Amino acid sequence: MTQHRKRNKSLGLAELIAIALGGMVGGGIFTILGISVALIGNLTPIAIIVGGMIAALAAYSYVKLGLYYKDEGATYSFFKRTYPGSDFSASAIGWFIIFGYISTLALYAYTFSAYAISSTEFAENIWVRKGIAMAVIGLFTLINVWSVNGMGKIEDLMVYTKLVVLTIISVVLINHGTTDFGTFIGNMAIDLEGSSFYSILIVASLTFVAYEGFQLVINAVNEMTNPDKNIPRAIYSAIVLAVLIYEVISMGALFAIPTEEIIKNKEFALAAGAESILGKLGANLVILGAILATSSAISGTLFGSSRQMAVIAKDGFFPHILSIRKNNSPQNAIITMAIISCLLILIGGLQLILEFGSVTFLLVSLLMGIANYKIREKTKSSTFLTLLSIFGLGIGGIMILYYELTNNWEQMLAIIVLYILLAMGAWIFSKKKQNSGSKPVAFRTYEAELEL
Incomplete structure (x- = not known):
């Protein structure tokens, strides 16, 4: 008789909120601040709220589909199970979402390195910046490979510490x-006269990548306690907290740092502005907050998206070797x-x-909405x-395309x-x-997933 053992349910609500916040409050806010201020100035806090909406x-x-399917494949699996007739569409959404996550990993690591060396003589050295970015990805790759529970505890420490640090800074x-x-x-009021609501919508859409990360909670469904309650609680709590954090950070920057300084030093604007106002200590505090934020974002994104990649590979849309797990870790x-x-960091630019990340996550989120509409009764x-x-x-996607085209x-090309x-x-x-x-992978209930 085959022996079964239950999977270790090591991730509770605190860890799940940490994973979601780790994915959201990372390189996004530090990168989008300069871009947003350059486009709409002091209206940035309004765009942040619209982006949160x-x-x-x-x-x-995502919450409704996650509670219904309870599949760690999340975005990919939801679409595949809702539209089971097309291998290409399932494969395409799998490739898009995974490379969207890869682009955000590169974004977070790039921002980590920009802040880490912002007060050194290497601040403008692009190759030093890229080297540090790849090194930090390597570090958190080792942590994720090492232990799921260890990752969860480290994520907790980094996320909740960075929230305190970022609040103090602001x-x-x-x-x-x-x-x-x-x-x-x-x-x-002055900026509102010179801008239109369309400008705010464009910035909110361009900066959507700063909210990417909440769906990582669903990737951990096989390693969480009480998913029926914790999935919605973790996701909605993380979004509200992210909006509040972004509001406080953006207002702190706009209150204290001249807009031209934010725009000029957009890759490490907060550190540059804090140093001019508070001296070296202020700059170091901002750097610490940025390092914690981007570190937890890298760790959380690696954790969740790698599990989704393994599910896609198991279905045959990535090389099979990517589906192999050791101790339930892909x-x-x-x-x-x-x-x-790391390759994207070597060849790509920050903008x-x-x-690319914002367009990708708006697109796949739109597809999730369409999928949910189809089975809304279920x-x-x-x-x-x-x-x-x-x-x-849909409006958000159109806004980005309009901005790029004009x-x-x-870059749109x-x-x-x-x-x-x-x-x-x-x-x-x-x-x-x-x-x-190959035949499609059979639907398995969540209860069946609990046993190996």
Whole structure:
């Protein structure tokens, strides 16, 4: 008789919120701050709230599908199970979402290195920055390969420490800033006259990648306690906390740092501004916050997305070797994602990485909304909220494409070429699977997943 053992349920609500916040409050806020201020100035806090609303709309369908399917394959598995008839569409969404995660890994690591060396003589040395970025990815690859429980505890420590540090930084900046609240509101009114609501929507859409990460909670469904309660609690709590953190950070920066300084030093604006106001200690505190934020983002993204990659590989849409696990850890997938993200760091630019990530996650979130609408009775979803999420995410995608077309068509072309290459890879593996005669993986209940 075959012996079965239950999987170790080592991740509780605190760890799950930490994973989601680790994926969201990372390189995103430190990178988008300069870009947002350059486009809409003091209206940045408004764009952050709008971006959080778009993220909440996206999360609605993820939560409903996650509770219904309880599959660690998350985005990919939800789409595959809702539309089981097309190998290519399943393969394509798998390739898009995984490379979206890879782009965010590169973004977080790049931001880590920018802040880590911002106060040194190597601050402007691009190759030193890239070398440190690849090294930090290597470090957290080892941590994720080493232990799931160890990763969870380290993630807790980094995430909750960085929240305290970032809050202190923001409060200190506000108190030491040259701008009072009345002046700030006046500046917002001036910027509002020179901008349109469309500009705010464009920035909210461009910075959507700063909210990417909440779906990583679902990737840990096989390693969490009480998923029916903890999935929605962790995801919605993390989004609310992320909005609050981003608001405080952006207002602290705008109160204390001249907008031209934020725009000029966009890759490490907070550190540069804090040093000019608070001296070396202030700069070091910002650097510590940035390092903690990006470190936890790298760790959380590696943890969740590697499990999704293993599920996709098990279905035949990535090389089979990526589906192999040791002690329930997809070590080959973790290492592969780390290597590809390092290659992206070597060849890519920060702006391209950021915008590719935002477009990708808006696209796949829109597809999740459409999938949830199809089975809304099974997932017990509100028709109104599901349609509202589809509309909001669709508008966000259109805003990014409009911005790219009118401001940087060369970069838009580069993103399109990336999508074509990914689609070709997805097509090759879907054809390979069809030619091999592989059958779709049978649906398994969550209870069956609890045993090995």
